[in-house]
Amino acid sequence: MVAKIIKQKSSPYSALNIDRLRTGVKLQAPIYDAESEKNILLLASGKTVTNSTIQNLKKRGIRNVRVHERDLLNLTLAPGESQSSTSSLRLRSQQARNRAGGVSADR
Numbered sequence: 016m017v018a019k020i021i022k023q024k025s026s027p028y029s030a031l032n033i034d035r036l037r038t039g040v041k042l043q044a045p046i047y048d049a050e051s052e053k054n055i056l057l058l059a060s061g062k063t064v065t066n067s068t069i070q071n072l073k074k075r076g077i078r079n080v081r082v083h084e085r086d087l088l089n090l091t092l093a094p095g096e097s098q099s100s101t102s103s104l105r106l107r108s109q110q111a112r113n114r115a116g117g118v119s120a121d122r
Contacts, residue, residue: 028081033072035092036080040064042090044083064090 030049041063048055057080058068072080082090 026081027084029084029087030079031082031087031091032079033069033077036064036069037090037092037096038064038066038069040086040089043085046083046086047081048077049079049081050077 027044028047042058042060045056045060046058046064048057057072057077058064062068
């Protein structure tokens with residue numbers, strides 16, 4: 016009997032709890048429902064993750080999402096980091112650019 020070795024294609028997606036999602040990040044790749052066996056699209060590439068996006072996912076009972084490796088680092092809150100800390104950091108950064116006379120491309 017000859018055994019066949021089947022090389023499984025590893026997925027570029029990782030599961031992430033939605034409470035660990037960082038807001039204000041523009042997606043390079045779509046986000047999918049991690050708990051569904053079907054590829055249910057939750058947020059398309061090019062969209063920005065907002066607090067309202069996260070709240071809507073929670074209302075739908077979604078707790079985990081599949082995030083592409085290209086977005087994983089930017090989207091993941093560090094342990095101990097909260098949405099409010101990232102929001103205040105972005106605000107301080109924007110204020111510093113405004114004082115320096117720079118115009119943000121974020122708007």
